[in-house]
Amino acid sequence: MTSNEALMEFRAWLKSSYYRPATLVTITAHLRPFWAWLSSEGITDLRLVTQSILERYAVQVQRRPVCQGARINLLYAVKKLFHFLVESNQLLIDPAVRLPSLKLGVQLPRPTLTREEIQKLFAQPNTSLLHGIRDRAILELLYSTGIRSGEAVLLTVYDVDLSAGLLKVRHGKGGRSRVVPIGREAAKWLKEYLEKIRPRQNRLRPHERALFLIPTGHACCQRTLEKAVRRYARMAKIKKRVTCHTFRHTCATHLLEAGADICAIQALLGHRRLSTTQIYTRLRPVDVKAMHQRTHPREVARPLRE
Numbered sequence: 001m002t003s004n005e006a007l008m009e010f011r012a013w014l015k016s017s018y019y020r021p022a023t024l025v026t027i028t029a030h031l032r033p034f035w036a037w038l039s040s041e042g043i044t045d046l047r048l049v050t051q052s053i054l055e056r057y058a059v060q061v062q063r064r065p066v067c068q069g070a071r072i073n074l075l076y077a078v079k080k081l082f083h084f085l086v087e088s089n090q091l092l093i094d095p096a097v098r099l100p101s102l103k104l105g106v107q108l109p110r111p112t113l114t115r116e117e118i119q120k121l122f123a124q125p126n127t128s129l130l131h132g133i134r135d136r137a138i139l140e141l142l143y144s145t146g147i148r149s150g151e152a153v154l155l156t157v158y159d160v161d162l163s164a165g166l167l168k169v170r171h172g173k174g175g176r177s178r179v180v181p182i183g184r185e186a187a188k189w190l191k192e193y194l195e196k197i198r199p200r201q202n203r204l205r206p207h208e209r210a211l212f213l214i215p216t217g218h219a220c221c222q223r224t225l226e227k228a229v230r231r232y233a234r235m236a237k238i239k240k241r242v243t244c245h246t247f248r249h250t251c252a253t254h255l256l257e258a259g260a261d262i263c264a265i266q267a268l269l270g271h272r273r274l275s276t277t278q279i280y281t282r283l284r285p286v287d288v289k290a291m292h293q294r295t296h297p298r299e300v301a302r303p304l305r306e
Contacts, residue, residue, distance in 0.1 A: 003035045006046050006081065013084050017175055020150060030077035033061075046085065051095045054078065058100055075099060111240050112250040118143060121242070124232040131215070133197050135228050137189040138212060138220075141167075142244060144186035146251035146269050148173070149222045149244035155211040157194070162187050172270045180268055252277070 007028065014024050037057055043049060061074050082096035113121070122139055126132040142152065151169050159168040165187055170177045182190065202208060204217030212220035225244050233242035240246075252265050266277040 002044060010081055010084050027077045027080065030073050031081060033074060034078050047091065049095055051098055054096050054099050112253045113246060117238050120236040121232050124235045130197050133193050134212060137193040138225060140186035140189045142247035143251055144183035145180045146248045148248060149225050153220055153222055156209040157211055160190060160211060162191055176270060178270050
């Protein structure tokens with residue numbers, strides 16, 4: 001099996017597994033060094049690749065003058081490729097199963113926004129304009145639910161249930177879906193957007209079902225969201241680097257500060273592993289301790305009377 005044949009089938013499999021187009025492009029790019037290395041080794045058939053061959057490639061990857069995150073991605077792409085070949089019954093044994101998994105040092109989320117900064121940022125959209133109401137609804141939703149910008153632009157009008165205060169995220173990371181609550185403020189601005197703004201924009205493209213639209217009636221894209229967030233952060237004179245993902249980190253941090261259960265935050269954010277969510281506890285260790293003292297039975301129990 002040649003690399004081109006494998007790549008075409010691999011991409012089709014990833015697509016059927018609900019990987020995003022950007023992820024497909026990234027994984028393909030991370031496989032290019034592997035194809036080049038196999039060619040230099042005189043290997044043209046993936047069925048001839050053994051564990052020892054992949055171990056030699058892993059050594060080459062670790063010597064590459066790139067950051068540790070890039071090395072991890074290079075090996076991840078190879079592991080994913082051979083996992084697919086086994087899953088599709090093109091290989092009996094996975095030679096990449098023992099491929100070393102490089103570890104990235106604990107990466108704390110970028111600086112989050114304070115409650116005062118959030119309020120300043122929310123005050124920036126001009127809600128006397130059509131796009132201002134849409135942008136306020138987007139900002140409120142990102143902060144209220146902690147959804148990713150990529151998840152936000154894939155929402156449809158059928159994913160919002162304002163009466164129940166729930167949002168269906170159908171296209172989460174790794175193809176996983178989840179239901180998240182919508183806060184009162186976010187629901188209020190979403191209702192105004194859906195009743196007053198979206199119907200006007202939807203006239204140009206009546207079959208468009210995306211939740212957030214641009215004036216032409218087309219679906220809003222991630223770049224539009226990111227540009228809007230950066231613009232409003234500048235208008236609010238916030239010195240931190242603010243992106244759509246900042247709202248996700250801020251949502252999780254503020255919930256943790258308020259004493260929310262870490263497992264509940266994990267479910268809200270759609271993290272597969274609890275360890276990913278637990279990174280936020282490193283941001284507010286004092287607050288976590290205070291929550292323990294406030295809620296643990298041995299801390300709050302009254303002393304027994306003599």
